[in-house]
Amino acid sequence: MNMLIHAHSGLRYVVLALLIAAIFVAYSKWKSNDHGDSKLYLFAMIAAHTQLLIGLILFSMSPKVDFSMMSDAMYRFFSVEHTTMMLIALVLITMGRVRSKKLEGAPKHRTVLYFYTLGLILIIVGIPWPFRNLGAGWF
Numbered sequence: 786m787n788m789l790i791h792a793h794s795g796l797r798y799v800v801l802a803l804l805i806a807a808i809f810v811a812y813s814k815w816k817s818n819d820h821g822d823s824k825l826y827l828f829a830m831i832a833a834h835t836q837l838l839i840g841l842i843l844f845s846m847s848p849k850v851d852f853s854m855m856s857d858a859m860y861r862f863f864s865v866e867h868t869t870m871m872l873i874a875l876v877l878i879t880m881g882r883v884r885s886k887k888l889e890g891a892p893k894h895r896t897v898l899y900f901y902t903l904g905l906i907l908i909i910v911g912i913p914w915p916f917r918n919l920g921a922g923w924f
Contacts, residue, residue, distance in 0.1 A: 799832055804833070804901055805905065806825055807825045810825050820893075830879060833874075870908070871908065874907035
């Protein structure tokens with residue numbers, strides 16, 4: 786389980802980097818009215834889905850997930866808040882990718898830009914950063 790926790794914590798930086806890169810690419814392609822697709826959109830979505838799979842395994846095994854302890858901030862965060870925000874972020878990222886596949890030109894990249902940005906914001910808010918005192922570290 787410890788290995789999964791480290792994988793989940795480390796992969797967060799890969800997901801963040803890929804999402805930020807995809808957002809910058811989407812913005813530049815939107816502004817230049819580029820008609821091509823970017824594989825970076827797909828790689829960001831795949832990394833986010835991989836993170837979700839590891840997270841779901843951890844959710845089922847973690848001692849930090851306990852629905853009977855909702856008065857404690859750490860248990861509430863990992864049982865409800867973190868999970869809900871990450872699932873919504875992943876739905877947004879997936880919707881952005883799927884919707885963009887049906888579009889061409891500037892609307893394609895604008896769609897990715899908006900959905901991936903919303904997903905990134907939720908992910909950043911939902912990460913148990915060490916300064917939030919939720920029992921998690923940087924890695």
